[in-house]
Amino acid sequence: MCGRSSLAPDDATLAEHLASVGVHEKVEWRPRWNIAPTQEQLVVSVRAGERVAAATRWGLVPSWAKDVEIGNGLINCRSETITEKPAFRDAFRRRRALVVVDGFYAWRVNGDGSKSPMRVQRRDGAPFTFAGLCETWTRGDAPLTTCTIVTTTPNTLVEPIHHRMPVILDDAARDAWLAPETSVDDLVDLFAPRDDDAFEAYEVSAMVNSPRNDRPECAARVA
Numbered sequence: 001m002c003g004r005s006s007l008a009p010d011d012a013t014l015a016e017h018l019a020s021v022g023v024h025e026k027v028e029w030r031p032r033w034n035i036a037p038t039q040e041q042l043v044v045s046v047r048a049g050e051r052v053a054a055a056t057r058w059g060l061v062p063s064w065a066k067d068v069e070i071g072n073g074l075i076n077c078r079s080e081t082i083t084e085k086p087a088f089r090d091a092f093r094r095r096r097a098l099v100v101v102d103g104f105y106a107w108r109v110n111g112d113g114s115k116s117p118m119r120v121q122r123r124d125g126a127p128f129t130f131a132g133l134c135e136t137w138t139r140g141d142a143p144l145t146t147c148t149i150v151t152t153t154p155n156t157l158v159e160p161i162h163h164r165m166p167v168i169l170d171d172a173a174r175d176a177w178l179a180p181e182t183s184v185d186d187l188v189d190l191f192a193p194r195d196d197d198a199f200e201a202y203e204v205s206a207m208v209n210s211p212r213n214d215r216p217e218c219a220a221r222v223a
Contacts, residue, residue, distance in 0.1 A: 001076045002130070002149050002166045004105040004208060006033045006119075006219055007042055009127055014100075017127040018044070021098060021174055022051040029055065033218040034105075036211035037075040043147045044098040045134050046178055053100070060148035061137040062087045068137065071146050077133060079152045079167060079191035083184065088148070091133040092187075096177050098169065099132040099149055103219060105208055106162040118161045119204045119219055131167040131177055131190065155193040157201055167191055 008031035059071030
């Protein structure tokens with residue numbers, strides 16, 4: 001699964017990345033080093049044929065849900081069952097999105113049973129994107145747009161850390177994921193875990209364990 005992520009580039013770097021995925025409007029984003037479920041992710045979606053980026057609550061609330069609390073358990077969507085689960089299948093067909101991050105955290109189980117927080121990021125520190133889904137819930141006082149992150153089996157980098165990882169999309173895959181005409185078979189092909197030498201993993205401080213901690217030290221390497 002993916003239970004924490006970060007997005008803390010400078011404004012110019014974020015703008016450059018968003019432009020590479022087709023978003024050219026200025027986006028306001030406060031740097032985040034420890035994004036937790038129910039907090040906001042930066043999500044790129046397609047509205048009226050245009051790609052837009054917006055801060056979006058993490059934890060998908062299906063349109064038919066009676067309460068937003070259901071989203072607390074829907075922060076991730078398993079790629080293997082994405083076409084079957086009622087909470088995800090309609091969004092998979094019609095509301096695919098990109099979740100923009102510059103790293104994510106997973107907890108490695110050690111030989112003595114303890115857990116060590118690990119961070120996965122690009123070696124150059126640049127932002128990248130996960131496959132995501134969006135839904136808008138309209139049963140509250142105001143419409144609420146939420147998101148989930150699609151996960152798959154791990155590649156060789158993540159396998160020693162955790163049995164699941166987010167689906168990371170490269171440039172071509174991002175366009176295919178967002179395009180409404182992409183076939184289901186082609187979308188499913190995007191879920192295969194891929195090794196990429198551009199990424200690295202390293203241990204970070206237990207500070208990241210608490211969502212109350214949100215500062216650069218959360219992403220710093222420990223000796």
